[in-house]
Amino acid sequence: MQHSLEEIEGRLYDAVAQTDRFADRASKHLIEAGGKRVRPMLVLLAAHLGDPTRPEVIDAAVVVELTHLATLYHDDVMDSAPMRRGAPAAHELWGNNVAILTGDLLFARASNVVAGLGPDAVRLQALTFERLCLGQLNESLGPREGEDPVAHYIQVLADKTGSLIATAGRFGARYSGASEEYLDVVAEYGEKVGVAFQLADDVIDLTSDGSVSGKTPGTDLREHVPTLPALYARQDAARNGDQESLELVGLLDSDLTDDADLTRAREALVAHPATARASAEAHRWADEAITALAPLPAGVAKDSLVTFAETVVARKV
Structure with a gap:
């Protein structure tokens, strides 16, 4: 497991590397800040239902973490969060426009990696990203008139957080051949x-x-x-x-x-x-x-x- 996590970490750096010096720095900002790597870890755990040594498993883990990182750049702008993972949020360093575009860059790189896993993976990532966006939208709008605020909040969490972690589990099982x-x-x-x-x-x-x-x-x-x-x-x-x-x-x-x-x-x-x-x-x-x-x-x-x-x-x- 530890060896696989180290491999994923190296792949993350490779996946976000940019030839433009500034774009490279901004893209690596949150990776360098660390993180729990919950989603890649779940990919690896679910992969033990099949063959966890398949190279596609590492690709899938990279995809879910890149997608997650992309959403963090966007979320911090929307929430005006000053810190992320013990470091200043990207928008605090470079402004909202740079933070949003950096998130877009990371999602583009995630899409490039997921394309190598085939059309089913691309479709699942697209459906997951749709739920991530809907979760953020509904969080911003708040509960409708007459809607239970707690039920609304739980649905937002299911969309914004649960959907990508669910995809991590599905990816791990699927691409291990389970x-x-x-x-x-x-x-x-x-x-x-x-x-x-x-x-x-x-x-x-x-x-x-x-x-x-x-x-x-x-x-x-x-x-x-x-x-x-x-x-x-x-x-x-x-x-x-x-x-x-x-x-x-x-x-x-x-x-x-x-x-x-x-x-x-x-x-x-x-x-x-x-x-x-x-x-x-x-x-x-x-x-x-x-x-x-x-x-x-x-x-x-x-x-x-x-x-x-x-x-x-x-x-x-």
């Missing part, structure tokens, strides 16, 4: 793990040590980005009208540009039952992902996928 009957299984698992991963991130954004995570705690609060703990707190305030929830919503809606105000809002939300409830929901999605693996045969591949799901919601950064 049985066709396993493809939908690992795709369903991947989508549920993706939602669990993002829900866990919602909690980590509130509770993490910024010096370790590389992300300022409470960034989503400051930008007034809806997350599950905040949505649950608003839900409690609307349904129960209790003083604690009402005061918390007032804090969340206030100007949080001042660090002291942000810390106060973050600590209040962490202490509210909404955050523990959000953490429990993340674990529920991870448990559902594990349940989805039932049709797979017992063995190293299945055990590794179970461990992967458990690790996603147990992490602190």
Whole structure:
């Protein structure tokens, strides 16, 4: 596994290399900042349902990570995020136009690699990218009138995060030559793990040590980005009208540009039952992902996928 991850890392650098010096620097910015490489890792784990040594497996892992990196350049512009992976976001260094175009460059390189896997892979990547875009669009628009904000948020996560992780699982199984009957299984698992991963991130954004995570705690609060703990707190305030929830919503809606105000809002939300409830929901999605693996045969591949799901919601950064 470690050798394959190292090979993928080298391939990522090769895939984004540009002859233009500036484009090369911008394209490598987030790769050099590091990352968990969750999607390539899932490709490799799912590939153990077949032959993980097939070269197409590495290609597939490179495709999903390049696609993910491309979306990060775009997401940071839309969210006005100042940091990514402990480094300044690309738009902070070079402006929105450069960040957006760099994301486009990376997606172009991902498309070039996926073309080598054949038309089915190209079609799947296109469908996945469509869901990524729809997820971002629906996040920007917010829930429609009468729509449950929590259900809307979960669907956004399924589109923005779950879809690509589902594709990672499907790619790993397919291009390792695994049985066709396993493809939908690992795709369903991947989508549920993706939602669990993002829900866990919602909690980590509130509770993490910024010096370790590389992300300022409470960034989503400051930008007034809806997350599950905040949505649950608003839900409690609307349904129960209790003083604690009402005061918390007032804090969340206030100007949080001042660090002291942000810390106060973050600590209040962490202490509210909404955050523990959000953490429990993340674990529920991870448990559902594990349940989805039932049709797979017992063995190293299945055990590794179970461990992967458990690790996603147990992490602190």
